[in-house]
Amino acid sequence: MTRSKRVTSSHFDNKFREALSLWQEEVVQLDLVDPVTTEVVRLRCADHHDCYT
Amino acid sequence: MESSIDTFFREVLDDRTSVASQLEEIHGLAWEVIDSALLDLCRLRVAVLLHCGSELKISNSDLDSEKIASLSEWSSSSLFSKSEKACLRFTEEFIIDVSAIPDSSAFAVRECLGEKGFVNFVNALLVVEQRIRLQIVWRKIGEEVSV
Numbered sequence: 526m527t528r529s530k531r532v533t534s535s536h537f538d539n540k541f542r543e544a545l546s547l548w549q550e551e552v553v554q555l556d557l558v559d560p561v562t563t564e565v566v567r568l569r570c571a572d573h574h575d576c577y578t
Numbered sequence: 579m580e581s582s583i584d585t586f587f588r589e590v591l592d593d594r595t596s597v598a599s600q601l602e603e604i605h606g607l608a609w610e611v612i613d614s615a616l617l618d619l620c621r622l623r624v625a626v627l628l629h630c631g632s633e634l635k636i637s638n639s640d641l642d643s644e645k646i647a648s649l650s651e652w653s654s655s656s657l658f659s660k661s662e663k664a665c666l667r668f669t670e671e672f673i674i675d676v677s678a679i680p681d682s683s684a685f686a687v688r689e690c691l692g693e694k695g696f697v698n699f700v701n702a703l704l705v706v707e708q709r710i711r712l713q714i715v716w717r718k719i720g721e722e723v724s725v
Contacts, residue, residue: 531684537697541607545701548600555594573677 583713590716593703605709608702612695614639618667619662621706622649622723627673630710632717665699672703 534543553563571577584602591598591694611619618639625633626649646657662685671679688696 529681531681531688532693532697534693535697537694537701538607538611541604541611541698541701544604544607545705548604549596550599551597555597556640575677 583636583637583709586632586713586716587709588722591647601709604705608705609638612702616662616665617643617646618698619649619652619658620703621663621710622646622670623652623666624673624703624707624710626650627670628710628714628716633710633715634667650659664690668699668705672700673707 553567558566584598584605585600588595588598588723591601618637618641621633621638622641624630645657649666649720652658652663658666668679668683668687671683684696687699691699
């Protein structure tokens with residue numbers, strides 16, 4: 526399977542992008558899961574989703 | 579207007595009200611950045627594939643019943659447009675393995691929606707998919723705790 530760059534820019538709707546960022550910030554600040562586990566899961570998800578931001 | 583699913587999330591998240599509010603905000607915006615009928619088709623397909631009954635009971639657009647009934651046969655049905663078929667193919671692959679979506683599927687959606695539309699679609703689909711997966715897990719946990 527080839528997986529080349531699909532877009533020249535990852536820009537999308539500004540309001541939506543800001544809201545997604547705020548949601549992600551809120552989620553990682555939840556304290557029911559310890560910070561190390563949270564970070565391991567976050568990095569694994571980022572890698573799986575090809576997210577480099 | 580708050581939906582029954584919004585209420586479910588508020589109850590589960592309890593005093594984590596800001597998380598619940600942010601989830602409602604991104605979910606609402608997902609439906610603003612993409613044609614609601616198109617996203618609703620994809621939402622229903624996700625709900626079917628993941629067996630999420632609560633999502634199948636609701637409608638977020640004015641999709642006609644014939645189209646909904648034919649959703650599992652979208653690839654061979656003439657009821658679905660080229661754009662809908664491209665998005666449904668991408669959706670199914672997104673659900674099965676997001677890291678293995680072939681270029682051909684991604685480029686087909688980009689061709690139909692444009693580059694910005696494609697990025698909006700992927701992010702909207704992510705919100706819809708994650709909200710459904712959260713419901714499935716939390717409803718299951720709720721059932722087990724209440725037994």
